[in-house]
Amino acid sequence: GENVEQHPSTLSVQEGDSAVIKCTYSDSASNYFPWYKQELGKRPQLIIDIRSNVGEKKDQRIAVTLNKTAKHFSLHITETQPEDSAVYFCAAKESGGSYIPTFGRGTSLIVHP
């Protein structure tokens, strides 16, 4: 089965700095990579996703990059704001018959004002 590793487990930055969270996956059949944001006491919600036919996707201050050869993908947040503070989860989903997203352990991002 798929195995997703996520680093770092915690990340502390100053407001306005950039934040980068990295994930690796093991199953080369995975072709869908969503990122979820979970604010304190709330549910995980999708913030951005990328499919294996593109290498980069951007949505305002957040971007995701994918390197299929190396089997890793990253979330980049620029100009961080205190409201970006949350736990971020990466996931990988394979296309080989099961539609089960495998999640990383999560990164707790703290943005200091």
Next chain:
Amino acid sequence: DAGVIQSPRHEVTEMGQEVTLRCKPISGHDYLFWYRQTMMRGLELLIYFNNNVPIDDSGMPEDRFSAKMPNASFSTLKIQPSEPRDSAVYFCASSSGVINTEAFFGQGTRLTVV
């Protein structure tokens, strides 16, 4: 659509009691997942259903845990008997079987077993 609906939002129970968590997936979604979230283990997949049929329950920690999906709009996760180490947030999520689609999570049930 109101999204994935879970109940109760919070549950406090005594050790040894039976606990039943409930989930209503998004209409039209044919996959339903139960996850457990703890600080130590993160998000763990317990079991998932496809078209109401349990496909993989290898994540269910013990025989004390069981899950059912009697129809496309309802699922339960039952713990009997409950233990303090079962304390966690339990999420239900659903998704469409179409490739490359996200899973939508419910608000979760925070379970505390004392």
